[in-house]
Amino acid sequence: MASRAGWFRGPSLLLALLLLGTVLGLYKLSRSPLVNQYGVLQDYLESNRPETESLATGTRSILLWSEFFGDPRWSLPGDTLGTQDFRDELKCPVYQCELTNNHDFLPSLDMYDAIVFHVAEPFPFLESVPSRRRPQQTYVFATMESPGETKHQLSNEQNFYNLTMTYRLDSDIVWPYDHFIDKETQAIVAPKRQPNWRKPPISGWNDTQVWNLWPGKTKMVTWFVSHCPTLSKREDLAKALQAYIEVDIYGKCGPLSCKRGDPRCEEMLDTDYKFYLAFENSLCTDYVTEKLFGVLHRNIIPIVFGGVDYARFLPPHSYIDANQFDTVELLAAHLEFVASNVEEYMSYFWWREYYELATFSPFCELCEHLHRPGGRHRMQVYNDIEAWWFNSCRFKTHIQFAASQTRD
Ligand SMILES: *[C@@H]1O[C@H](CO)[C@@H](O)[C@H](O)[C@H]1NC(C)=O
Ligand SMILES: *[C@@H]1O[C@H](CO)[C@@H](O)[C@H](O)[C@H]1NC(C)=O
Numbered sequence: 392m393a394s395r396a397g398w399f400r401g402p403s404l405l406l407a408l409l410l411l412g413t414v415l416g417l418y419k420l421s422r423s424p425l426v427n428q429y430g431v432l433q434d435y436l437e438s439n440r441p442e443t444e445s446l447a448t449g450t451r452s453i454l455l456w457s458e459f460f461g462d463p464r465w466s467l468p469g470d471t472l473g474t475q476d477f478r479d480e481l482k483c484p485v486y487q488c489e490l491t492n493n494h495d496f497l498p499s500l501d502m503y504d505a506i507v508f509h510v511a512e513p514f515p516f517l518e519s520v521p522s523r524r525r526p527q528q529t530y531v532f533a534t535m536e537s538p539g540e541t542k543h544q545l546s547n548e549q550n551f552y553n554l555t556m557t558y559r560l561d562s563d564i565v566w567p568y569d570h571f572i573d574k575e576t577q578a579i580v581a582p583k584r585q586p587n588w589r590k591p592p593i594s595g596w597n598d599t600q601v602w603n604l605w606p607g608k609t610k611m612v613t614w615f616v617s618h619c620p621t622l623s624k625r626e627d628l629a630k631a632l633q634a635y636i637e638v639d640i641y642g643k644c645g646p647l648s649c650k651r652g653d654p655r656c657e658e659m660l661d662t663d664y665k666f667y668l669a670f671e672n673s674l675c676t677d678y679v680t681e682k683l684f685g686v687l688h689r690n691i692i693p694i695v696f697g698g699v700d701y702a703r704f705l706p707p708h709s710y711i712d713a714n715q716f717d718t719v720e721l722l723a724a725h726l727e728f729v730a731s732n733v734e735e736y737m738s739y740f741w742w743r744e745y746y747e748l749a750t751f752s753p754f755c756e757l758c759e760h761l762h763r764p765g766g767r768h769r770m771q772v773y774n775d776i777e778a779w780w781f782n783s784c785r786f787k788t789h790i791q792f793a794a795s796q797t798r799d
Contacts, residue, residue, distance in 0.1 A: 450474055451504040451761040452497060453490040453754070456521075459509050463492045467754070471496060483755035485762055490754060494518070501525040504761050507556070510543050511536040520551075529553045529761065532773070533753075535566060537673040538781050539622050545777035552773050554760070556753055559677045559783060560584055560703065564760060566753035569684040571706065571746045580746060582677070582704045591708040591741050598740040601690050605733050607662050611726065612638040612694070614668035615656070615682075619644040622786070624793060625670035625696055628713065631792040635723035638668070660689040665730050666711070667691045674698030675784040684748060692729070692739045694722075698785055706742035714789045722790065 459465040468480045470492050477486035497503060500521040511534045514520060524530075532552035534541060556564040560582060571581040580586050612632070619626055632638055641647040641656070649656035660667055669683040675698045686693045687709075695701055696713040711729070716722040729735050773779055 449487070451488045451758060452502070453488060453505045453507060453757065453761075454494065454496070454500070454503040455490065455492040455509075456506050457509045457512060457515055458492075460512065465492075465509075467752070477755070477758060481752040481755055483752070483758055485755065485759040487762060488754070488758035499523075501528060503528065505529040505531055505554075505757065507531040507533050507757075508552075510534045510545075511540050513542050526770070531556050531564070531757065532776060532780075533557070533566070535568070537671075537675045537678045538784050539673045539675075541780065545780060548776055550772055550774050552776050553771055554757075555773065555776075555779070556757065558679070561677075564753055564756045567704075568679070568681045569687075569748045569750055572749045574745055574747055579749075579751075581706075584703060586703060588702075588706050589745055591706070591738070594738070595734070596738040596741045597734075598690075598737045598743070601737050601740055602733070604661055604690050605736070608665050610639065610664045611636045611730060612666045612668060613641065613659065613664040614638065614645070614670070615641045615649070616645065616668075616670075617643040618672055621672040622784075623670065623672055623674045623696070623698075623788075625668075625672065628670065628696060628719070628790070628792045629668060631719040632723060635720060636726060639664070657689070660686065660691045664691055665736065666726060667693050669693040669695045669710075670713075671695075671697035671699070673784055674786065674788065677703070677783075679704055687748060690740070692736070694726070696788075696790075698783075706746055709739055709742050716790050719790065719792050 455463070455465055464470060467490070468476065472480070472490045474486050474489060477483045477488050477490075494500065500506070501523045502525075504527075506521065506528065508514070508531065510532055530552050531554045533556040535558055554564060555562040556566050558567055559565070565582070567582050570579050571586075572578060573580050580588065614629060616626075626644060629638055629640065639645070639647055641649050649659075667686045667689075669686055671678055671680060677699055679695075679697055679699055679701075683693055683695065683705075687705075693710045694713055695705075695710050701710060701712050711722075711725065713722055716725065729739075
């Protein structure tokens with residue numbers, strides 16, 4: 392009997408310990424965030440549900456009210472795009488939209504879900520704005536140009552636009568010229584307010600293309616420019632730089648010319664020059680133009696100048712930002728240093744191993760926005776669009792380069 396009892400006591404002790412262990416374990420589990428994985432997963436699934444499920448059904452319709460610098464199609468593949476075009480041509484993840492520049496596509500103007508106005512040009516003389524407006528309709532303020540190029544009396548357009556679609560990263564629909572995507576994951580890395588860039592290698596980067604071009608790159612800086620006096624005074628900065636190093640200016644604003652459309656003009660960036668001036672015509676938040684992205688396809692280092700935090704747009708150590716120098720002399724000295732050292736020069740091209748440029752249509756994001764759950768009922772309007780738009784530019788620069796500036 393005793394042995395039987397002992398036999399019982401052993402396991403019951405074990406059982407009790409096990410029970411205690413389980414209770415403790417459960418207690419711990421219930422307090423640990425792990426147990427909430429279920430909730431996390433559910434939230435995740437909810438937010439990543441295939442769009443067809445999570446979106447309210449129905450195709451949204453978008454009207455392009457005006458032309459885009461003479462192009463009624465805004466560079467899109469047709470005058471009218473259906474859902475298939477949104478899916479197959481624009482490659483939009485949310486594609487249940489149709490878009491047209493034909494005002495008579497729907498029987499009445501107040502039937503469109505969104506009307507997009509290009510504000511870098513005046514409203515058309517006839518049909519300046521729709522005469523009737525449905526409260527659920529979204530009017531979109533769209534432009535790629537800087538505030539200095541907005542050809543509208545915005546003080547007359549308060550309480551008019553519901554959405555902004557511009558290059559500014561705080562727009563409702565962000566419309567940048569180009570994106571950086573990670574080659575490995577295909578994820579969009581930039582532009583973003585705080586992109587998560589890889590760290591550039593510390594030393595010893597070798598780029599075969601640049602290595603092979605190096606012996607021919609005997610000239611310093613070049614610039615192709617046709618818009619001369621600017622708000623940013625970039626022409627003065629370029630001139631100041633010429634006091635220290637060779638800057639060859641092609642186009643309307645310089646003594647040199649290269650026939651427009653001749654591929655040799657662009658090839659010189661690869662074969663002859665070490666640096667390109669990617670200077671913006673105005674100093675406005677997030678305002679970078681296609682010139683910069685064009686140069687990134689070439690084997691040349693861009694020297695940038697704008698009102699931009701370039702870390703939002705470009706990989707670190709892929710450009711030289713003039714505004715990070717106190718004086719033109721210091722900028723020139725840095726250029727001399729990079730130009731005199733092939734290894735230093737090549738290190739500016741490290742990013743090409745990891746990132747590539749890609750363009751996405753802003754109309755994908757607009758389509759998605761129009762489908763956002765509750766989006767149809769969530770009303771918003773810019774009651775002071777002028778303040779929103781104009782407050783993003785400035786005249787002051789960090790680098791000193793004008794005669795009036797160097798005095799203080
Ligand atoms: C870079 O690579 C090339 C071959 O692609 C080689 O000839 C050259 O020596 C390398 N340069 C440096 C600095 O390592
Ligand atoms: C857009 O703004 C107008 C004017 O304030 C307003 O009547 C309308 O309801 C707004 N629409 C949306 C979708 O927010």
